[in-house]
Amino acid sequence: MALQSLDIARRSATTTEAPQVRNTTEVAKLIDVSACIGCKACQAACMEWNDIRPEVGNNVGIYDNPQDLDDKTWTLMRFSEVEENGKLEWLIRKDGCMHCADPGCLKACPSPGAIIQYSNGIVDFHQENCIGCGYCVTGCPFNVPRISKADSKAYKCSLCSDRVAVGQAPACAKACPTGAIKFGAKEDMVHYAQSRITDLKERGYQNAGLYDPQGVGGTHVVYVLQHADKPSLYAGLPADPQISPLVSLWKGVAKPLAMVALGATALGSLFHYVMKGPNEVSKELEEEMEKEDAK
Amino acid sequence: MIRNPRDLQRYTASERANHWVVGICFILLGLSGLAFFHPAFFPLVHLFGGGVWARILHPWIGVVMALFFLIMFFRFARLNLMGAADWDWLSKVRKMVDGDDHDMPEQGKYNGGQKLLFWGLTLSMVLITVSGVVMWRSWFDFPVELVRLAVVVHAAAAAFMIGLIFVHVYAAIWTRGTIRAMLYGTVTRAWAKQHHRGWYRQITGKN
Numbered sequence: 001m002a003l004q005s006l007d008i009a010r011r012s013a014t015t016t017e018a019p020q021v022r023n024t025t026e027v028a029k030l031i032d033v034s035a036c037i038g039c040k041a042c043q044a045a046c047m048e049w050n051d052i053r054p055e056v057g058n059n060v061g062i063y064d065n066p067q068d069l070d071d072k073t074w075t076l077m078r079f080s081e082v083e084e085n086g087k088l089e090w091l092i093r094k095d096g097c098m099h100c101a102d103p104g105c106l107k108a109c110p111s112p113g114a115i116i117q118y119s120n121g122i123v124d125f126h127q128e129n130c131i132g133c134g135y136c137v138t139g140c141p142f143n144v145p146r147i148s149k150a151d152s153k154a155y156k157c158s159l160c161s162d163r164v165a166v167g168q169a170p171a172c173a174k175a176c177p178t179g180a181i182k183f184g185a186k187e188d189m190v191h192y193a194q195s196r197i198t199d200l201k202e203r204g205y206q207n208a209g210l211y212d213p214q215g216v217g218g219t220h221v222v223y224v225l226q227h228a229d230k231p232s233l234y235a236g237l238p239a240d241p242q243i244s245p246l247v248s249l250w251k252g253v254a255k256p257l258a259m260v261a262l263g264a265t266a267l268g269s270l271f272h273y274v275m276k277g278p279n280e281v282s283k284e285l286e287e288e289m290e291k292e293d294a295k
Numbered sequence: 296m297i298r299n300p301r302d303l304q305r306y307t308a309s310e311r312a313n314h315w316v317v318g319i320c321f322i323l324l325g326l327s328g329l330a331f332f333h334p335a336f337f338p339l340v341h342l343f344g345g346g347v348w349a350r351i352l353h354p355w356i357g358v359v360m361a362l363f364f365l366i367m368f369f370r371f372a373r374l375n376l377m378g379a380a381d382w383d384w385l386s387k388v389r390k391m392v393d394g395d396d397h398d399m400p401e402q403g404k405y406n407g408g409q410k411l412l413f414w415g416l417t418l419s420m421v422l423i424t425v426s427g428v429v430m431w432r433s434w435f436d437f438p439v440e441l442v443r444l445a446v447v448v449h450a451a452a453a454a455f456m457i458g459l460i461f462v463h464v465y466a467a468i469w470t471r472g473t474i475r476a477m478l479y480g481t482v483t484r485a486w487a488k489q490h491h492r493g494w495y496r497q498i499t500g501k502n
Contacts, residue, residue: 013334014334015334015335110330110331110332110334110337111337112334112337129346131340131346131347131350132347132350132432133331133432134430134432134442135331135446137432137439137442138439138442138443138446143439147432152347244440246443246444246446246447247443247446249447250443250446250447250450254447254451254454255332255333258332258333258450258451258454259333259335261454261458262454262457262458262461265458265461265462266461269461269462269465269469272392272465272469273468273469276392276393276394277394278468278469278470278471279394279396279470279471280471280472281471281472281483281485281486281489281490282485282489285485285488285489286483286485288485288488289483289484289485289488292301292484293299293301
């Protein structure tokens with residue numbers, strides 16, 4: 001949503017400050033896994049609002065449909081059957097972009113303005129600036145961005161930035177029939193989550209908690225988990241997601257280091273020539289050959 | 296300048312053509328690659344028709360470069376095997392760079408520096424080619440951990456190689472009478488005797 005330019009906090013492959021004079025409220029989407037019934041209304045609403053229609057897939061014996069996120073599936077219910085405390089539990093997690101405060105995709109992206117982080121916390125892909133390199137996939141600790149086979153652009157959940165821009169909640173939050181998806185100021189969402197967590201603890205879920213991983217600076221999609229001590233139960237949600245140190249090395253110290261080293265080599269060469277002069281063939285040898293030629 | 300018929304042939308036409316195919320690929324890859332590496336260079340993508348085109352073309356140019364580099368490797372590898380004289384030359388290179396080449400040990404077709412550069416470039420090419428394939432999402436889908444390693448290797452090896460090429464180009468400019476060897480194939484006998492006396496002896500039969 002380029003019209004929101006004044007609300008930009010960070011912009012991919014840009015070394016100067018983004019326009020950011022306006023103060024906006026940090027938003028968050030709260031997904032209360034304990035209240036989710038797996039109806040997929042959120043998936044349908046996402047398709048509807050964003051005009052995306054994934055291919056109709058095949059039933060492989062599980063409820064996940066489609067089986068993975070793709071360029072046209074920006075959110076996906078992932079169903080996990082686990083045994084906890086001697087009981088079977090059906091954990092249903094709505095997967096999609098977490099809108100990290102420190103987004104690995106944005107850090108990795110080489111194309112200026114292809115990935116934008118608004119000051120309200122939403123991380124958005126601007127496909128018109130996307131070059132299709134897939135670096136965002138490399139940067140993401142949650143395995144979210146997908147490259148389209150049709151146009152080679154990267155796609156993911158926009159947190160309905162277009163709706164949020166005009167004061168509406170994301171389509172998924174609007175469609176959820178149980179109130180498992182809530183949207184609002186992050187502060188409010190965290191506050192509401194605490195009441196849910198207290199409730200869950202009273203009902204025997206001692207390890208209930210909020211998933212707002214600090215390794216990526218916190219996220220703008222947060223989960224209430226019954227088993228916050230074991231996030232991996234929820235279809236492999238990472239316990240401590242972080243931007244890979246390899247990506248940090250590549251997009252961090254490597255850039256200035258390489259630039260300085262190459263600049264020094266180029267300038268060093270020039271100044272060597274200027275100060276030491278060229279390496280010429282000696283006069284004696286040239287004369288020797290001239291004499292030979294004259295014979 | 297009229298070319299002396301007694302000038303020495305240093306490179307055949309096909310060796311020269313091979314070198315310049317690799318050289319052109321290097322320049323194109325360097326420009327497009329730097330564009331992806333650092334935002335300061337991103338405008339270079341416009342030389343290739345924009346960001347998407349640069350992303351599409353870069354790996355294909357890489358394929359061409361890898362193939363022609365491989366051919367060049369087989370042409371020159373034997374001539375670049377390091378010997379005792381080369382290490383001796385390298386140990387004295389500081390004096391040479393300072394402008395005094397009187398004490399340098401006699402060198403064959405290539406001196407120790409050129410040989411080391413050859414192996415440095417070969418190593419870079421292997422690393423860049425392998426990691427480049429891993430990063431090529433249009434055709435391959437490697438595990439993300441491997442891709443993360445590949446992007447670092449690709450960037451580091453490419454920066455190293457660009458540095459080596461700076462040295463390569465500067466050495467050719469600094470040592471006068473060298474570039475013509477790669478342009479039309481010949482060098483003067485005086486040049487050969489001064490810089491590569493062993494090679495001069497070998498092909499002229501003189502001292």
